[in-house]
Amino acid sequence: MTTAAPADPIALLDERLLDALQRALGADLPEGAQTLLSPSRNPEFGDFQSNCAMPLAKRLGTKPRDLAQKVVDALEVDDISEAPTIAGPGFINFRLKSDALGAALDGLDSPVLGIDPPTDAERETLVVDLCGVNLAKQMHVGHLRATVIGDALARLWSRLGHTVHRQNHFGDWGLPIAMVTAAVKRRSEAGELKIADLGLADLEVIYRESQALCAADERGLKAVERFGLGPKARAELEEQVFGAREEMARAKEALVALQAHDPEYVRVWEAISRITLDSCFEVCARLQADVTEAATAGESTYAEELAPMVQDLVDRGVAVEDDGALIIDLKDQGIKEPVLIRKRDGGFLYATTDVAGIRRRVQTLGGTRLVYAVDARQGLHFKQVFAGARKAGYAALPDGREAVMQHAMFGTVLGEDGTPFKTRSGDNVRLSDLLDEAVARAERVVEEKNPQLSPGERREVAEAVGIGAIKYADLSSDRIKDYVFSFDRMLAFEGNTGPYLQYALVRVRSILRKARDESGIDVDRLEGGGRPSFAIASSEEKTLALELLKYPSVVRGAAEACEPHRLCVYLFELSTAFNSFFSACPVLKADDEATRWSRLRLVRLTGRVLADGLESLGIRALERM
DSSP: OOOOTTOOOHHHHHHHHHHHHHHHHHSSOOTTTTOOOOEOOGGGGGGGOOTTTTHHHHHHHHHHHHHHHHHHHOOTTTTTBBEEEEETTTEEEBBBBBHHHHHHHHHSSSTTTOOOOTTTTTTEEEEEEOOOOOOTTTOBTTTHHHHHHHHHHHHHHHHHHOEEEEEEEBBBHHHHHHHHHHHHHHHTTTOOOGGGGGHHHHHHHHHHHHHHHHOOOHHHHHHHHHHTTTHHHHHHHHHHHHHHHHHHHHHHHHHHHHTTTTHHHEEEEEEEHHHHHHHHHHHHHHHHOOOOSEEEEEEEHHHHHHHHHHHHHHHHTEEEEEEEEEOOOOOGGTTTTTTEETTTTTTOHHHHHHHHHHHHHHSSSSSEEEOOOOGGHHHHHHHHHHHHHHHHHHTTTTTTOEEEEOOOOOOOOOTTTBBBBBBBSSBBBHHHOOOOOOHHHHHHHHHHHHOOOOSSHHHHHHHHHHHHHEEEEEEOOOOOOEEEOOHHHOOOOSSSSSSHHHHHHHHHHHHHHHHTEEEEEEOGOOOOOOOTOOOOEEEEEEHHHHHTHHHHHHHHHHTTTTTTTHHHHHHHHHHHHHHHHOOOOTTTOOOOOOHHOOOOOHHHHHHHHHHHHHHHTOOOSSOOO
């Protein structure tokens, strides 16, 4: 008989039920048959029910209730459940034993909270692509999801005990970058600016101006000629076009100089990169997202790798010429569109760098699983890049397997009007401004709810609540879907919000603090050897216990599916179960000492799971709010 982890009687019950099906039906059991075990819709009948007898009876041409009885007769669950009962046409009902629940909770109440580290054979090395900033540009609301989703996925896999490398793909190379580098260098040499005084907002203005100056209105000039609009119009358009051509020529010269490592151009480019990344790291730190210098890989770091890699693809016949360009044909991979890896003019593309990135992440970083937290609009691009890397053999692992490549795609952040979230002028919302607004609003709410906090404490709480509210609103949405950004909804202290979870944990910690400081209870007795036993009696205690026991499987499921919202849903349901328990079950004023100790331990375990879950999402836990 298979066994489940001692901290998960639900999984154990599911396994016992499947064993009973196999014994009851033998060779008649259809392949892939499921137990269909689920929480009972009516607590009067028990904690869990299985309606597996109905579909199986229909397939086998027998009565569902008769089949259910055969399964019950074959069940061996005396150690975890009271005697199963059959209801209606063939529902099998289970009521878990209190001592079994207590033993399971005792197993969960360990340093790892039921999440044992993987064996050497199970351990994976993940590389998570997240954030994705561009040189001379400020982070905006479009970077929010890539950063917080990617960070949460990295945290979840780390929590499971796997090796995780984050990769902030930094767009710091190519002609647009050369444009802004040339402009900053020229203005610096002319005394129009001091590089040391530049901020990222200044660089963003220069970036836009450089792009505009390089954009020649060739079509307008042709229209002047075609329609004979006269010498004045011709002169104006020629001046613009010739100026743009001259500006573009300077940008191309700058790109060549950068590629040749010209020290003057490199010095300016490095200064611009430093300003950009320092701002990025500051915003990420406020977001509680672990994005650092060590985790950042600029496109510039691939510059010397691309030409040799493309030559390797050509030499092995993986890449072929098509109308002067080089492509990897993907029809044999089930994709009709090829991946373009070199243009006719010899230039490389994003796809070229991404294929090189897969090769580096697998062959250098040892990645067995690559996860890309990038928006859904890049879906085709990543299908092509993944298929191209597989065909090239760059995803091959030393043991003959291929690295798993996953696009953890996500939807768009919408305004309350249902369109992509923008400022009133139509610009992207700066992420730093968004965080400032959330914290300011949170501070007003915190001051209203707890005016006794000092200004410093209030600001610290507001920072945690405001940032946590934004992150939770994002992470609690199914990542593939768009979601509407609403400060009022995400900062509410009721409902499925970050503040609601943070407050539930604050309530837990307040109970334990009062137990120690006001009731003189030695709360250290709740851990270590000789700690009190769990005694699960009331329905609210049982509901809370059952929620707690789901935690290990929820964390694993959220990581493997790359769906942080699963953990968010769980933490909300756990917080709701705890609040119901808190309202119905006195803790410090329990009827007897054994009950008080059991409930204190239940409170402490709830707090440990809540804190661990919030940490796995990158949301700060608080002592007071």
